[in-house]
Amino acid sequence: MAEIRLPKARRGRPRQAEVARLAGVSQTTVSLVLSGNKQGIALHPDTRARVLQAARQLGYAPDPAAQRLAAARNDLLGVFSFTATFPTDVAHSYYPILVGVEQEAVARGYDLVLFTGSSSAPARAGRADALDRVRLADGCLFLGRHVPADELRRLVEQGYPAVHIGRRDELDSLAWVGADYAEATAEVVRRLAALGHRHVVLVCETDEALASTDRERGFRGALAQTGLTGEVVRAADPAAEITGEWVRSQLAAGVRAFVAEETDTCAAWRALLTAVEDAGLTAPADLSLALLGAPPADLAHLPEPTGFDVPKAELGAAAVRTLTALLTAGAADCSPLVPCEFRPGRTAGPAPHP
């Protein structure tokens, strides 16, 4: 039942003015010394030393809010992820991205601030709605499909430096970085072709997401390029449509390679695995399977799927690079597509001869 009391006559934190008084100089000089004197004004080393000493003695630390207001910068980068709560859970799929973000940000001298869309907060009039908080930082990374488009648009239109992680097309003038799903998918098809496959089927959920259409595009492109034949199956309910029987019929039609798309649920991949098992077949002996992405954690005990990995840390780092380019140069023209790495895995093999 201890009582903690804030000092009422707020001794408060020291400001530059106090440091200045102690060092016997002006507030301007303190600012000059402490903020690196970018305009190259001549300063005597002794003065500099006195100021630094005084600052240390008083435990001075700049107020980031004031810095942001005065200089329009405070070297903070925001990360906004629109999830229920902070994505600090290791199991969270955003986590590896954040690791890359942090490394790159630190390397470039920025600190990070995380925001989340705290969903339920009633938007009072005149109150910053969720997205506007990010203005505390010099620029912000946005993560996830559910970032409200209209608020984001306003932010961007008002000139706020923002970079979206994951391809985002609705808003031009919104910078983004994304994984190159099309090329990665094409590579998987080429590998299958190299293994002797002539017919490939891609199984997807019915999904309008760019990540999905990108894969389909890469798939079709690679078919054309390699001369394979193939087909895209979009199933509203993969578990119901992708059955053992379906697999058999495909085999009868000469298909020996199946590719599934990775999604949140991985429903297509799961359905495919189940169907193959139901059909009494095994990969890669009887047929080849590939997953366009990484398998979900709960399937970690199964043989590693052939497919590709999204370099999530690299994605985060690329986003930071783009954002800092925006901040320092006012523009960014680095390629927003990050290549994925092919994963040989153990579910695809040479096409069995008929």
Place this chain on the structure above:
Amino acid sequence: MAEIRLPKARRGRPRQAEVARLAGVSQTTVSLVLSGNKQGIALHPDTRARVLQAARQLGYAPDPAAQRLAAARNDLLGVFSFTATFPTDVAHSYYPILVGVEQEAVARGYDLVLFTGSSSAPARAGRADALDRVRLADGCLFLGRHVPADELRRLVEQGYPAVHIGRRDELDSLAWVGADYAEATAEVVRRLAALGHRHVVLVCETDEALASTDRERGFRGALAQTGLTGEVVRAADPAAEITGEWVRSQLAAGVRAFVAEETDTCAAWRALLTAVEDAGLTAPADLSLALLGAPPADLAHLPEPTGFDVPKAELGAAAVRTLTALLTAGAADCSPLVPCEFRPGRTAGPAPHP
């Protein structure tokens, strides 16, 4: 290779002054209308409506940095967790706390900002070191044992509202909330007493942490209270010291109940389980076991240990309550101890008659 360019002639975000011009009022009036007019200055409804309309039309959103500077508040609460990069292993145990923090914060009209100790950033002179970033927020929660004590002390001494999650004694005048390990441990002992046990042994690692000494205190207190006899065994290397043979010797001495402390590794509990198995015994038939905390995830397949659960979400919520009390009243006297809940589990039972 798209080129994203920030508007150079920065059309920028609208400020209150622009809204004021459009609405034909003064900036003061805009501020009054939009920030809720807490000083109760009379305003004509029409004026109010015009201002709101203008604000909406321009897409006005307040600058949180300016708000913080002018009003010394922006209704943001910080959460600082000190880990090298985004928490990897600890993250898991913090996560439920964050959930509680977020719920309570939202309920009280605060938004959250998350900071992490990005350790490695070279501390430039005059640059805010990691902890000082939290000043962007009105107050901050600190999470974890590794928050640097000296920086935290400075923050607190300068009157910054801070609450530590987890007991923290070195700094008086630092508010904290923590789980009531002592009482929870005492309850476990009482339950064992009620089951007919007369002798209880507590197995710990050698640990100076408060969480550990609190448990020991609760244990000894409950022994005295119930009239049981007991002993505390602190093992530097539990796996080596807590053996099947050791268990047998304890049994020979009349002990039928063993209690282990929960730690990061849960070494004591693991050692105990192994030792009991080595001795060819089973709980709760031959003896009773209790764990002072929650079992680690990798032991989830075993029978649920008797013991107690730390209400992590509640802990987070309590921390937010304490912090907001600090913010609004300038002081907090709510009890910082959050009670734990007894978990019957399936490893403790009636003491076998000799």
Place this chain on the structure above:
DNA sequence: TCCCCTGACTAATGCGCATTAGTCCGCGGC
């Protein structure tokens, strides 16, 4: 000797907002 220049600083200003002291107008009271 006078002037200009350079080095080492400081005064003043403004960022966008909240707040504190007014200001001004209309109306009821005496």
Place this chain on the structure above:
DNA sequence: GCCGCGGACTAATGCGCATTAGTCAGGGGA
């Protein structure tokens, strides 16, 4: 007919800092 008063606002100020214009003393050069 003048005063006072409350309603509806606005002017001015300052938060803590960065930045832009100075200021001032001393040292050549002509």
